[in-house]
Amino acid sequence: MTLDKDFFARSVHDVAPDLIGITLLVDGVGGPIVEVEAYDHEDPAAHGYGGRTERNATMFGPPGRAYVYRSYGLHWCLNFVCEEEGSASAVLIRALEPAHGLDAMRERRGLDDSRLLCAGPGRLCQALGITRALDGLALDEPPFEVLARETEPKIAVGPRIGITKAMEQPWRYGLAGSRYLSRPMRSV
DNA sequence: CAGTGGATGCTCT
């Protein structure tokens, strides 16, 4: 079942854990999401914190769309916009389990090891072919497919990665025990 | 395994 806009039109802190185990495909390439992070409007670590700019304009738009930005000059990062228009909240997709289109992923990444194909936001975007060209596109329309999960996953929680502000917030969610995480979750 | 540093480009002050 494809998830529509209503799924994303909720608090980013409810949507983020609900995304674990959901399948993300871009042109048929992807798999179940195993790691995400939540960023809300009051969050000094979030792009929307300082107000609307050209780069983060999509974050201020309606929910259920992709927000894609360039990171450290050479990587792309994918977010799902949440809540209502103007709230500037989004979930960063950090890792997924490669399940569909492994050959395409291996070719784009130039590696064989399935464990490293999508274990990190930059790697995931490279493996799925995500660039700024997809920024602002709706997640329930091609090339995206976002499919509901079939079983309830066990979710681990911890601090976010790679930020210098609001580091104490436990807004990183992962599939407990997954070997496809960008880094292990802190043990319970 | 831990730590370090380079690549690289865009955004915002």
Next chain:
DNA sequence: GAGCATCCACTGT
């Protein structure tokens, strides 16, 4: 001009 929501290769134990 500083500062990144990163990744990879390299060093040293």
